[in-house]
Amino acid sequence: MGIWDLEPVPSMQIIPQDTTATSPYDTVWTQVPEQQPEGLERVMLAEDKLFVVLAVVLIIWFGLLFFLYRTDRRLDRLERSLERGISQDPDESVVG
Amino acid sequence: MNWMHGAWAVFEKDVRLELRSRYAINMLLMFVLAALLLVLFALGQTPVSARVQAAVLWIVILFSGAVGLGRSFISEEERGTVLLLQLNTHGSMVYAGKLLFNFVLVLVLNLVAVAAFVVLLSVAVPLPGLLLTTLGLGALGLAGATTLLAAIIARTANRGPLLPVLLFPLLVPLLLSVVSATRAALPGGAGWAGAQDELLTLVGFAGVVITASVLLFDYVWND
Amino acid sequence: MNAPSTRKPAIDLRRYRFVRAAVGVWMTGVIGFAFLRDIPSLEILEHTARNLYFHVPMWFTMMAAVIVAAYHSARYLATDDPVRDVRAEQAARVGFVFGLLGILTGIVWARFTWYVGQGIWWNFDPRQTMVAVFLLIYGAYFTLRSSIDEPTRRARVAAVYNLFAAATMPFLTYVVPRQMPSLHPGAEGSPAFSETDLAPVMRPIFYAAIIGFIVLFWVIYTQRVRTALLEEELEENPL
Numbered sequence: 001m002g003i004w005d006l007e008p009v010p011s012m013q014i015i016p017q018d019t020t021a022t023s024p025y026d027t028v029w030t031q032v033p034e035q036q037p038e039g040l041e042r043v044m045l046a047e048d049k050l051f052v053v054l055a056v057v058l059i060i061w062f063g064l065l066f067f068l069y070r071t072d073r074r075l076d077r078l079e080r081s082l083e084r085g086i087s088q089d090p091d092e093s094v095v096g
Numbered sequence: 097m098n099w100m101h102g103a104w105a106v107f108e109k110d111v112r113l114e115l116r117s118r119y120a121i122n123m124l125l126m127f128v129l130a131a132l133l134l135v136l137f138a139l140g141q142t143p144v145s146a147r148v149q150a151a152v153l154w155i156v157i158l159f160s161g162a163v164g165l166g167r168s169f170i171s172e173e174e175r176g177t178v179l180l181l182q183l184n185t186h187g188s189m190v191y192a193g194k195l196l197f198n199f200v201l202v203l204v205l206n207l208v209a210v211a212a213f214v215v216l217l218s219v220a221v222p223l224p225g226l227l228l229t230t231l232g233l234g235a236l237g238l239a240g241a242t243t244l245l246a247a248i249i250a251r252t253a254n255r256g257p258l259l260p261v262l263l264f265p266l267l268v269p270l271l272l273s274v275v276s277a278t279r280a281a282l283p284g285g286a287g288w289a290g291a292q293d294e295l296l297t298l299v300g301f302a303g304v305v306i307t308a309s310v311l312l313f314d315y316v317w318n319d
Numbered sequence: 320m321n322a323p324s325t326r327k328p329a330i331d332l333r334r335y336r337f338v339r340a341a342v343g344v345w346m347t348g349v350i351g352f353a354f355l356r357d358i359p360s361l362e363i364l365e366h367t368a369r370n371l372y373f374h375v376p377m378w379f380t381m382m383a384a385v386i387v388a389a390y391h392s393a394r395y396l397a398t399d400d401p402v403r404d405v406r407a408e409q410a411a412r413v414g415f416v417f418g419l420l421g422i423l424t425g426i427v428w429a430r431f432t433w434y435v436g437q438g439i440w441w442n443f444d445p446r447q448t449m450v451a452v453f454l455l456i457y458g459a460y461f462t463l464r465s466s467i468d469e470p471t472r473r474a475r476v477a478a479v480y481n482l483f484a485a486a487t488m489p490f491l492t493y494v495v496p497r498q499m500p501s502l503h504p505g506a507e508g509s510p511a512f513s514e515t516d517l518a519p520v521m522r523p524i525f526y527a528a529i530i531g532f533i534v535l536f537w538v539i540y541t542q543r544v545r546t547a548l549l550e551e552e553l554e555e556n557p558l
Contacts, residue, residue: 044431048365052431056370056424057350060377063420067413067539074546078553085557244483251476252466261462262480265455269490293497301490308486312479315396 102185106193110168111200120201124164128209131156136216144217146285150278153213154271158238158264160209161202165242166259168194169250187314191243195306198246199239206231219282226281226288233298234274240302241266244309247316273297330548335541342534349528359518367432371517372524374428376532377421378446381453383533384414387540389485392478402548404474407481408464409543413536415457418450425450445496452491456484 044051114120135152144152172178181190210231214221221227242263249258273294280291353372361368388410395403425447430440441447463480467473517525 041431041435045435048360049432050366050369052367052428053354053369053373055427055431056373059423059427060373060420063416063423064535064539067416071539071543071546074550078546078549081553081557085553241487244479248463248476248480251472252463253468254466258463258466262459265452265459266484266487268452269487269494272494297490297494301487304486304490305483308483312396312483315475315479 099186099189102189103192103196106181106185106190107196110193110197113171114197120164120167121204124160124201124205125208127160127163128156128205129212131159132209132212132216146282147275147279149213149217149219150275150282153209153278154234154275157202157206157209157234158267158271159260160205161238161242162260162263164205165198165201165239166246166249168198168243169247173250182318187317188310190317191247191310191313194246195239195243195309198243199235202235202239202242203232206235221281222283223281223285223287226291227278229295230274230277230281230291230298233295233302234270234277236302237270237274237298237305238267240305240309241270244305244313244316247313251316269297270301273301330541330545335538338534339538342531342538345527346531346535349524349531352524353528356520356524358521363432367428368521370424370428371521372528374421374424375525376529377417377424378450379529380532380536381414381418381421381450384410384417384536384540385453385485385488388414388481392481392485395474395478396482399471401470401474401551404478405547405551406544407478409540409547411457411460411481413540413543415454415461417532417536418454418457422447422450422454449491449495452495453488456488460484 044055132152135156172181210227213219242259245259245262245266248262252258277291277294277298280286280288280294285291349372353369358366358368388407391403391407391410394400395407425444426440429442429444434440434442460477460481464473464477467476
């Protein structure tokens with residue numbers, strides 16, 4: 001059973017309140033689009049919009065991953081300069 | 097040396113230098129006029145809403161401020177007078193003198209910009225008092241924020257173009273309040289009552305910016 | 320040559336390793352609960368209400384990073400300790416990334432939830448605008464740092480700019496929301512849940528997510544500070 005099959009808690013239905021305060025954005029987000037969603041939206045809106053959550057989690061995951069790689073690159077650079085430093089160690093350079 | 101005298105001496109020195117060359121003031125005025133005219137040419141005959149008028153006016157003022165006010169400390173570095181000032185005065189006096197000078201400069205700039213703006217766009221101003229108050233408070237906030245940043249960029253390698261980059265993000269609260277307050281002074285605006293919050297924000301902004309600058313200035317100045 | 324540095328280590332490695340392990344377990348739990356616990360189903364929001372656990376902590380984490388960066392900048396000016404400068408810079412960098420992630424996740428959430436069928440990606444939501452300005456400020460901070468070569472002067476000037484910017488930030492949080500309508504809780508006419516009707520089921524996971532992300536920030540930040548300190552060490556005393 002997928003988690004989207006679970007019944008929502010019925011008592012928690014929230015009645016939309018304060019409909020008198022109409023800002024221009026109100027009309028934007030309460031309108032339910034009549035036409036069938038297309039393309040990207042069809043994917044994102046499937047399964048009660050669960051894929052939106054997936055997208056958000058993936059963005060965060062990839063962002064942190066990218067950051068991790070950046071730190072890794074700096075460590076690589078450090079390692080390389082350490083190696084170079086060791087090969088130029090005075091003891092060895094006297095021999096060479 | 098008395099603190100007030102010291103600050104005043106720095107201010108007087110800057111004014112005298114400025115009157116001799118008239119470089120900063122000429123540049124600022126030319127910049128404002130050229131920018132306003134360019135906007136007018138680009139708009140053509142299109143009628144512009146009061147909100148857009150206020151926005152255009154302040155964008156032009158902020159840009160010319162960012163271009164012109166960066167000079168105040170760079171010129172000291174170029175003339176090699178920094179050391180003299182450091183030896184003879186206290187940092188806070190230099191800051192106060194420079195702030196006063198920049199404030200006067202921005203105020204002149206604002207008045208010219210508004211005059212040009214009113215004439216060129218044929219804007220009616222039902223509440224000139226509110227507009228002038230907004231201009232004064234906006235000038236204070238702008239000068240307060242710019243003076244410290246000008247001292248900062250005088251310390252960087254290639255001084256000029258960095259100031260707008262540092263300045264604009266910090267001025268977003270100022271820009272938003274000043275545009276609303278100006279909008280309130282134009283026809284169809286909310287008037288004094290509607291601009292109350294914005295004016296208070298401007299006073300607070302100028303106060304915080306100047307206090308922070310006074311506290312931080314010594315660290316940039318005595319390096 | 321190769322002399323061990325005399326100053327005491329800037330980071331307690333045992334504590335760091337412990338926290339790193341703990342945050343791994345903790346966040347795994349948060350993510351698990353975030354998907355598996357039932358939540359009240361609201362119209363429009365549907366399952367995207369679960370984004371509360373991931374999107375909102377980005378904002379909290381960025382604020383934490385801003386505070387950490389400002390604190391270390393202030394300490395730098397007071398003590399002239401170069402480690403403080405490294406800490407301030409790294410906190411700002413990690414905070415910048417969290418802010419960016421917050422903006423990107425917010426854009427995706429709004430696009431496929433409130434702006435379905437409208438094709439609106441960027442909107443002038445106050446919090447989005449605010450984070451955008453924060454990112455601009457830190458972008459300016461990094462630009463300023465890269466424009467000065469001399470380390471002590473760079474550290475000092477950057478610390479001054481960071482503190483100056485931090486002083487103006489409260490105005491941003493006060494002014495911007497007054498100028499724009501918002502999708503966020505507390506705004507007029509927003510169908511999104513506000514603080515008062517955040518469902519009790521969601522509350523513990525939400526708080527756990529905030530704590531988890533802030534600790535995660537601390538771990539990444541400490542890792543970066545370690546790297547940066549090593550880099551500096553190598554530059555000062557090449558082997």
